[in-house]
Amino acid sequence: MDEQTIKAHKISNKEYENILEILGREPNLLELGIFSAMWSEHCSYKSSKKYLNGFPTKAPWVIQGPGENAGVIDIGGDMAAVFKMESHNHPSFIEPFEGAATGVGGILRDIFTMGARVEANLNSLRFGEIRGDDKINSYQRYLLKGVVKGISHYGNCMGIPTIAGECSFDESFNGNILVNAFALGVVKKDEIFYAKAEGVGNLVIYVGSKTGRDGLGGAVMASDSFNDENKSLRPTVQVGDPFAEKLLMEACLELFKRDLIIGIQDMGAAGLTSSSFEMAGKSRSGMKLHLDKVPMREIGMTPYDLMLSESQERMLICAKKGSFEEIKKIFDKYDLDAEIIGEVTNNGNMELYWNGELVGDIPISPLSQKAPILDRPVKKPSYLDEISSLNLCGCGASEISNNDAFLKIMSDPNVLNKRFIYDQYDANIGTNTIKQPGLLGAGVIRVKQNSVAIAIASECNTRMNYINPKIGASLAVATSGRKVAMTGATPLAITDCLNYGNPENEEVMWQFKEGCEGIKEACKELNTPVVSGNVSLYNETDGVSIQPTPGIVSVGVNKNFKNSLGSIFTKNGVSVYLIGKTKGVFAGSLYQKVLYGKIGGTLPNINFKEERALWDFVISQNLDRNLEFANSVGIGGVAITLAKMAAMSNLGGYFRMEVEDDRDIFDESFSRAIVGVVNEENFKQNAKKFGLEIQKLGEVGRENFKINEVEISLKNLRNIYLNDFENILRA
Structure with a gap:
């Protein structure tokens, strides 16, 4: 094999030596492509695997942790929730509509391939600076509009509500936007399906849409940073068809009701390669595939194309002998292809045939077992020492009044209401959405089968991760859980999407290592295990990496959906309290960024006992019917959180x-919430039992909004908060 071909497949010299050892010979082009895809960063986690070990993954309510298509938890009444979050960052930067749309399609397949009907979508988005009229700002607005259109197109056509999400902005994302998609489904606990292929002679069946060349090399593309040479990569971006996926989902759910299959796997990253190798590998089986039997929609396709295409809306099934006719009838009903393309063997190899000729023969287990696990060098970034003293902007007494500060922070895109985004999503199809998007905090859906509510919240403060990757990652776990608890639901588990820069940069690997340690600590202390997740590296363009972004989605359960708690003011006269200590935390705050254009300082450690006590206190007060509303204190501190609620x-x-300090109304201390209280004596007594500090802030009910010396009319406040984001996008 010539060096240029090996290099083009992103195979290192050491990796090529391993390939020669595994095969005992030179690989052909097809085999090299398979190794390239399976050993890519995107599929093998070769840079990150070392640090993912040790994540808390078990609890009495965890049915399936990491290692399957999605995580599964028990939600009571013999029902389970299946959920996961994944990235589609590189494709969305290259082609925002299709990249984001197929990101949604991929995560949906991860859920329904396990037997669950998908009930809710959520997304977590990061863009660069959208204000201004230069090319970068204009392009970021173009990307945002395309991504949102792609997400809404796919989710709406599928008939699955998008109930919540988050969207933030920083110039560090100018060269690499982040599009993280989450989905959740529900299934009976005894009807969960897994990705396996076992039983010699059992059928390997391809179902769904036909295979084309779109998405060819997508997994390898997602394992590289952007530069001038590779920015034009549109052929690597898949093209989605949500109507075909809707049919595929319904066909699969109908199939699951019959005793016909052994296992099923989505053809996601690396397509037929990953699905076949993973299914056989988990079962320690072998597999024989006849690639000329794969349904194709382009002429002249080769075995290389068929194994590595990432065409959408496809599944691979391991089915019982003699079941094909019945399976085919189901997929014919939905006008989808279903073809036998192979069978399970016991020789441990993946044998690939083309018109009867053996064109590839790879041992399955060694491909996985000898996948490279890299021990990349790590180094604490030098910038951290330079910015550590900027706690209150390094500016001493402020020359900016709190009134002016309030207006500037309130007008920042990170604060402004994103109804331009969520109004494009159908949030109510299925009639299970309890809490509408935009109403602050977690999204909430009802599960009809057992009358529980599931609360879902996404969180990651990238500025705080920039100044302290460990505490920042812990904070993402804590804050997402707090948002869930503010609905009255008990947080049970998380899924993560770990977005970082170039792992070949030792400072980036240090950030990743610290972020993983922060997640481990927070999940252990807060008793919210990790049940699924994804790693996205190489989020770098021309040597500039993104801020560390370990996105976390927390999932919790309220035993009675009727007890779900809202996050905004409900009526005049309600007493408003702040729970938690205000400590003057301005490191990484929006106040610091917006007013002084700086990010820096030193973060305090998180008190996990206080954090969990806050969750449990709000949940218990809600059960006692003593709260009107509850909302986590977020960016911009108490002043901005109250203003958004108003x-x-x-x-x-x-x-x-x-x-x-007068500026403390904008501080971003951890573990705080704002609640509306019915019986104040009961509230005060129980706050003491939980060891929590409380402070009465006032009562709901005036024509203006005022906090300390800051005052604004409700009309002007609503005009800024509800309209300015769309005004920015019109520029």
Whole structure:
């Protein structure tokens, strides 16, 4: 094999030596392509695997942890929730509509391939600076509009509600946007399907749409950073058809009701290669595939094309002998292809045939077992020492009034209401959405089969991860769980999407290592295990990496959906309290970024006992019917959190916060919430039992919004919060 071909497949010299050892000979082009895909960063996690070991993954309610298509938890009443989050960052930057759309399609297949009907979508988006009229700002607005259109197109056509999400902005994402998609489904606990292929002679059946050349090399593309040489990569981006996927989902769910199959796997990254090798590998089986039997939609396709294409809306099934006719009838009914393309063997090899000729023969187990696990060098970034002293902007007494500060922070795209985005999503199809998008905090759906509510929240403060990757990652776990708890649901587990820069940069690997340690610590202390996840590296363009972004989605359960708690003001006269300590935390704050254009400082450690006590206190008070609403204190501190609650509810109020520094109304201390209280004596007594500090801020009910010396009319507040984001996008 010539060096240029090996290099083009992103295979290192050491990896090629391993290939020669495994095969005992030179690989042909097809075999090299398979090794390239399976050993890519995207599929093998070769840079990250070392640090993923040790994640807490078990609890009495965890049915399936990492290692399958998605994680599964027990939600009571013999029902389970199946969920996962994944990235589609590189494709969305190259082609925003198709990249984002197929990101949604891929995560949906991960859920329904396990036997679950998908009930909810969520997304976590990061873009660069969208304000201004230069080329970068204009292009970021183009990317945002394309991504949102792609997400809404696929989800809406599938008939699955998008109930929540988050979207933030920073210039570090100018060269690499992040598009992380989450989906959740429900299934009976005894009807879960897994990715396996066992039983000699059992059938390997291809179902779904035909295979084309779109998405060819996608997994390898996603395992590289962007530069001037590779920015034009549209052929590597898949093209999705949500109507075909809707049919595929319904066909699969009908198939699952019959005792016909052994296992099933989505053809996601690396397509037929990953699905076949993973199914056989988990079962320690072999497999024989006849690639000329694969349904094709382009002429002149080769075995290489068929094994590595990432065409969408396809599944691989291991079925019982004699079941094909019945399976084919199901897929014919939905106008989808279903063809026998192979069978399970016991020789441990993947044998690939083309018109009767053996064109590839690879040992399955060694391909996985000898996949490279890299021990990349790590080094604490030098910038951390330079910015560590910038706790309150490094500016001493502020020359900016709190009124001016409030207006500038309130007008920042990170704060503004994103209804331009969520209004494009159908949030109510299926009639199970309890809490509408935009109403702050977690999304909530009802499960009809057992009348529980599932709360879902996404979180990651990238600025805080930039100044302390370990605490920042822990904070993402804590804050996403807090958002769930504010609905009255008990947080049970998380899924993660770990987005970082170039792993070949030792400072980036240090950030990743620290982020993993932060997740491990938080999940252990808060008792929310990791049940699924994804790693996305090489988010770098021309040597500039993104801010560390370990996206976390927390999932929790409220035993009675009727007890779900809202996050905005409900009526006049309700007493408003702050729970938790205000400590003057401005490191990595939006105040610091917006007013001074700086990110820096030193973060305090998270007190996990206080964090969990806050969750449990709010959940218990909600069960006692003593709360009108509850909302996590987020970016911009108490002032901005209260303002958003007022704007969304169209209810004002005069609030007074006791602070040591006037600017503390904008501080971003951890483990805090704002709640509306019914019985104040009961609330105070129980707060003491939980060891929590509380402070009464005031009552709901005025024509204006006021906190300390900051005051604005409700009309002006709502105009800024609800309209300015769309005004920016019109520029």
